[in-house]
Amino acid sequence: MNPYLIAAVVPVLLSLIFQKTKGKKKRGLPVDVGGEPGYALRNHRFASPVESFWEGVTTIAELFEQSCKRFPDKALLGTRKLFSKETEKSQDGRSFEKLHLGKYEWLSYGQAFNAVGNFASGLVKLGHQKGERVAIFADTRAEWQIALQACFRQNITVVTIYASLGEEALCHSLNETEVTTVICGQKEIRKLSEISRRLDTVKRIVWINEEGISNDVSLVQNASPWIVNSFAEVEKLGKENLLEADMPLSTDIAVIMYTSGSTGLPKGVMMSHGNVLATVSAVMTIVPGLGSKDVYLAYLPLAHILELAAESVLIAAGGSIGYGSPLTLTDTSNKIKKGTKGDASVLAPTLMTAVPAILDRVRDGVRKNVNSKGGIAKKLFDIAYDRRFSAIEGSWFGAWGLEKLLWDFLVFRKVKAILGGHIRFLLSGGAPLSGDTQRFINICLGAPIGQGYGLTETCAGGTFSEYDDTSVGRVGPPLPCSFVKLIDWQEGGYLITDSPTPRGEIVIGGPNVTAGYFRNEEKTKEVYKVDERGMRWFYTGDIGRFHPDGCLEIIDRKKDIVKLQHGEYVSLGKVEAALIVSPYVDNIMLHADPFHNYCVALITPSHALESWAQKKGIAFSDFSDLCQKEETVKEVHASLLKAAKEARLEKFETPSKIILLPETWTPESGLVTAALKLKREVIRKTFATELEKLYA
Structure with a gap:
């Protein structure tokens, strides 16, 4: 079949049949929120902020229990079997660790619920007292989620800490929150042992078993003043001494989340169950068709609100969560042994959250591969890309309908296979995504990429690109849980009266706005304010402008961060x-x-x-x-x-x-x-x- 004949004839025959124009609609609507003068918008779907998507559910703990009862036999948490670790050497003599990984092994919702109950009881029997805090200091994995939900079932506040956090910040986070129990990976134990004399309140360490690592555990067991138990031991203890749940209230603090630290030592953001639930509920209204058939690939840090909220959404929908890592994500990832499939290929996810760096890497890899082939293959790719680009831009003569399916089969099928071949929606967050990458990935994967804007202080809630919005460079309208307003920043020359669009500092209000910074009243008062109607607002320090349809674009930042x-x-x-x-x-x-x-x-x-x-x-x-x-x-x-x-x-x-x-x-x-x-x-x-x- 001549590809040039396809490129010439198919568009003419099919574009008239499968015409489509880009629709314009109001995604954000003006709203009077009172208080400080500003230009405020709400989501067009709801007149007031959404607090809960489910009647009678007011906490993340209740949400987890509800899903476990609705989908007891459905796969929930998946982990790949590790067969072996091998060391390979490059031509310059450097050593690289390579992993031979197998298929995903799953815990059902019912099994996960039992594990959560056992671990929760085990923590209490281990000596963890009511009112004390638990820190989770580990890479993203199934045990992380189990530990989080277990703490929630006993109304224990969880302190989340990046596994990559430096020594000073780690000491500060644990001491400031007076953590008594730390749940960590085995490789994090060495970090803790090195600063043991500087930790004032830690009494217990629960380590998560990681195959191939054991020396760090023995070091702590033999030399530290702490009570040290494995994750499995705590589960077993709880199973033998089951306790009734002590469920939290919506206003109880679920998480104190320490950021990576923008200036000096990191600040702990206090998130209530109601705060997190509001963001999760809002996202449920935006992504269509979320349900028990969805499979999510989890590899970003759960210590970050973006990942924590995303996994909570999947649990709420009855989806499956397969755990991976950035170093094993694709077939060509750094830690994947030759002949072993990457996480995405094995899991075949339908949903993913990605940081721009990952998407940039996919884009660059595809372009490099296409350019290296050259000839007809490159010309065919260029034609297909241009045809799809025209369609997405709204042209009547772009590739729609059957022609789109044809290009997907001939050209883009191999690109889709990089992330498993079944992606139907991607969320990009954590940093700005370039318009070039957003459009490239959108065309090659044939799936929309939603950009979200939010902060730890707003439980990742703020704005979110809607499913049918094909524009780039914007972060969408307000989420249904938020009001978003712009206020004048005179010093920077950004005003809400600017033409053609209002500009100013972005301020977010709604039930997703958190309580403030732990033991930092001065900083809390500086950036959190409550208006005369009782709504809590967070002043982001970011500068944005609203497009005529109510979508937000980030254009600057007040501070030098x-x-x-x-x-x-x-x-x-x-x-x-x-x-x-x-x-x-x-x-x-x-x-x-x-x-x-x-x-x-x-x-x-x-x-x-x-x-x-x-x-x-x-x-x-x-x-x-x-x-x-x-x-x-x-x-x-x-x-x-x-x-x-x-x-x-x-x-x-x-x-x-x-x-x-x-x-x-x-x-x-x-x-x-x-x-x-x-x-x-x-x-x-x-x-x-x-x-x-x-x-x-």
């Missing part, structure tokens, strides 16, 4: 203060782009570099010439890495690339204020070309 592509927060000022101690740095401006996973820096170096160059015997005509030399850049970068290490900065906070600018920044140049504070926007525009080179 940037979220990178993987979702990590970088405080520009904090990092600059740490790095300017380098003897080679006169001034520095860190730059972080939300579409990349690393930082770069513009540096005006000190003339101490001249002395260094003379000692090294490096010839240079003038200071500008010295700044251009490769060995000079390497020396300055090395000094920054040293300063970063001493300041205990994370890797993502340390600039990966730098450029040296010989001219000093002065108030006269307009690059700094009279108080010598950086004028970031002016510097960014002045050195836009240099910044582009650093990201090239």
Whole structure:
């Protein structure tokens, strides 16, 4: 079959049959919310915020029990069987761990409910007292979800901590919340043992069995002051001593969620059961057809509200959750042994939540593969892509109906297979997704990608792209649980009276807005406010604009805090203060782009570099010439890495690339204020070309 004949004839014959135009509709509607003047919208589906999607269900604990009773025999939690771990060496001698994984083994809703009840009883019998808090410090896995639900059934507040959290932040999180029991993976035990003397309240450790890891457990058992038990031992103890559930109220704090820390030490956000339930309920109204046939691939951190809310939605719908990891996600992932299938291929999920970095990787892999083939294969892909692009953009002569199915079969079938071949909806969150990637993945997978906007402080609730919205670069209208309003930010020049669309700071109100920061009343009062109607609002610090149809677009941020592509927060000022101690740095401006996973820096170096160059015997005509030399850049970068290490900065906070600018920044140049504070926007525009080179 000649592909060029298909490309020429099929569109003409079928486009007239399967015509479609892009419909315009109001997705967000203006609403009077009172209080501080602003431009406020609600979701077009509901006049008032949704608190619960289910009559009589007011907590996440009740929601879990309801689903377990409705779907007792349905598969709920799936984990892949590990057959072996092997070490392979690359050509340059580096070692890589490779996993040989089997099929998914499942716990049904009924089995999971029993495991939750057993573990909940076991915690109490182990000595955990009412009013004490439990921390979960582990990678995403079935035991994480079981432990979470078990704590909820005994009205125990859970402190969630990223498995990758640094030493200082880990100590702070555990001590501030006075955690007495820590549930962790075996590889996290070493971290805990190293800081054991700095933990004031921890009494018990419950470790989750991970095949192939045992030394860390024996270290803690033999040397720590803690009571140490395995997850299985606690379940067994509870099974032998079953207790009645002590169910929480809607207003009880379900989770204290520690963020990765935007400035200094992380803050703990207090989420009530009602807060989380509101977001879960709202999402249930947005994604059509959610039900027991859906399969969800879970691999993002459950310590993040995005993943916790997503899994709660799947449980509410009676779906199945298969656990994986970013390093085993696809057939070509780093830890997958050759000949072994990745998580997506084995599970064949219908739903996934993805961070932009994962989707960028899929896009780049597909493009690289297509370009390497060249010839007819590349031309066919280009034709198919252009035809589908035209259709999505609303053209009558794009590929619709049977032609779409034909291109899916001939071209896009292999791309779909990367994520299992059955994806019907993708949610991208945690960081901005580029319009190019969103459109590319949408076309190749043949499934919509919804972008959501929310924060830990709003239980991930805020806005959410609707199923039939094919636009890119926007984050959708308000979720049914939220009101979203813009207020003037005079200093930045963003006003709700701006034309053609209102702009301003994004403020989110509704039942999903959390209680505030744990033991941080000052910061809570700064960003949380309650209006005269009793509605709680969170002031995000993000700047947005509303499109005419009521969808939100994020355009700026008030503070010098940037979220990178993987979702990590970088405080520009904090990092600059740490790095300017380098003897080679006169001034520095860190730059972080939300579409990349690393930082770069513009540096005006000190003339101490001249002395260094003379000692090294490096010839240079003038200071500008010295700044251009490769060995000079390497020396300055090395000094920054040293300063970063001493300041205990994370890797993502340390600039990966730098450029040296010989001219000093002065108030006269307009690059700094009279108080010598950086004028970031002016510097960014002045050195836009240099910044582009650093990201090239």
